[in-house]
Amino acid sequence: MATQAPPQQPTPSLPQTSRPAPRNRLHSLTGMRAVAAAMVFVFHTTQPQISPFTGTTAARAARWFTCFGPIGVSFFFVLSGFVLTWAVRKDDTPGRFYRRRLVRIYPNHVVTFAAALVLFASAGVMTGTKATTPRLWLPNLFLLHAWTPHLDVQLGVNPPSWSLSCEALFYLCFPLLYALIRKIPPRALWATAGVITALVVAVPALAYAVLPGVHGAGVLGLPVTPDQLWLVYVFPPARLLEFALGMVMARIVLTGRWVPIPTAAAALLAVGGYFLTFSLPFLYRFEAATIVPLALLIPAAAAAEGRGRRSVMRSRVMVRLGDLSFAFFMIHAVMLVTLTRLFAGHQQWSDGQAYGVIAAYATLSLAAAWVLNTFVERPMVRHFSQSRALRATD
Numbered sequence: 001m002a003t004q005a006p007p008q009q010p011t012p013s014l015p016q017t018s019r020p021a022p023r024n025r026l027h028s029l030t031g032m033r034a035v036a037a038a039m040v041f042v043f044h045t046t047q048p049q050i051s052p053f054t055g056t057t058a059a060r061a062a063r064w065f066t067c068f069g070p071i072g073v074s075f076f077f078v079l080s081g082f083v084l085t086w087a088v089r090k091d092d093t094p095g096r097f098y099r100r101r102l103v104r105i106y107p108n109h110v111v112t113f114a115a116a117l118v119l120f121a122s123a124g125v126m127t128g129t130k131a132t133t134p135r136l137w138l139p140n141l142f143l144l145h146a147w148t149p150h151l152d153v154q155l156g157v158n159p160p161s162w163s164l165s166c167e168a169l170f171y172l173c174f175p176l177l178y179a180l181i182r183k184i185p186p187r188a189l190w191a192t193a194g195v196i197t198a199l200v201v202a203v204p205a206l207a208y209a210v211l212p213g214v215h216g217a218g219v220l221g222l223p224v225t226p227d228q229l230w231l232v233y234v235f236p237p238a239r240l241l242e243f244a245l246g247m248v249m250a251r252i253v254l255t256g257r258w259v260p261i262p263t264a265a266a267a268l269l270a271v272g273g274y275f276l277t278f279s280l281p282f283l284y285r286f287e288a289a290t291i292v293p294l295a296l297l298i299p300a301a302a303a304a305e306g307r308g309r310r311s312v313m314r315s316r317v318m319v320r321l322g323d324l325s326f327a328f329f330m331i332h333a334v335m336l337v338t339l340t341r342l343f344a345g346h347q348q349w350s351d352g353q354a355y356g357v358i359a360a361y362a363t364l365s366l367a368a369a370w371v372l373n374t375f376v377e378r379p380m381v382r383h384f385s386q387s388r389a390l391r392a393t394d
Helices: 027-045 055-064 068-086 094-119 134-141 159-182 186-210 226-234 236-254 263-279 291-306 316-344 351-384 388-393
Strands: none
Touching: 027 068, 027 291, 027 316, 027 351, 068 159, 068 236, 068 263, 068 291, 094 134, 094 159, 094 316, 094 351, 159 236, 159 316, 186 226, 186 236, 186 291, 226 236, 236 291, 263 291, 316 351
């Protein structure tokens, strides 16, 4: 994630056989990160533990926004593979790459981990299990908690951090995956993307085929078992497919194999995928329903920016919000739970008041994200993403 909003400058045209300089950033994709983070936020604000809505409004909101969070997370996973492939440095080494990624994500994780543990994790907000025992908080601290099928471990301490456990695997595998994907002939890249997409769709089918079905309400009130939820939504090797797909899509653009799909058309496909989720078996709603639109939307936006097309996602406001999106993603659950406890309690809000409460939650969470980004994320990246020797030669 970028550390500061850049000045608005013309973006050079995208070559057909090469890419811009490694440090050139795709501003439109940064702006789109803000939208994905907002989707995750809306998803969490409509969950029963947090939602200020009551009665039928609460039920409708929970139903309509159930897939907002999964779609936002899937976007981040595909985007991660895309941008890391786009920005590969010829003189890079695995050690330098790992250092940059660790400094990028781990300081925010540690700070939000500590804040969550102090403020609410001991009460087991999401699962009812206290997170003060090493069995729960130790895997979380070291980003291993997505590797277990136990829900209380996955969602212990700061619940959204399970996705960082997946990202840690992505980063670990990236040098090897990049070496393999780079060897794929350009003419075979689209076929490779199709195979990976088929595997993404096959994961929920596998879960339904080999894991026992749900009896009763299921986990967290969803029509799935804990093992099914883990295999399809949380298990890092399963989510690695989306990251790899993002890498392949970046190679398609960089090798001149991209077809001119308008960004608006890809966005409409994503909206269609969202509505498709309501008619699919539940496990297909997490990634399968929207993986194709998301895999097209990201390169479409990148290619459009390379051609100099204007986009609201490239505005200063959206780019700045995108810069804050990682900090926002990491801190918003801590803020939501804390604010709910402090101010909402068992208050019965009207629908109008509930919308105001969510707006207040968003504003305060964004303010907390600014603090985290300004005083933790950016300083750590600035001072520790390179060794002293490399900084001295810059």
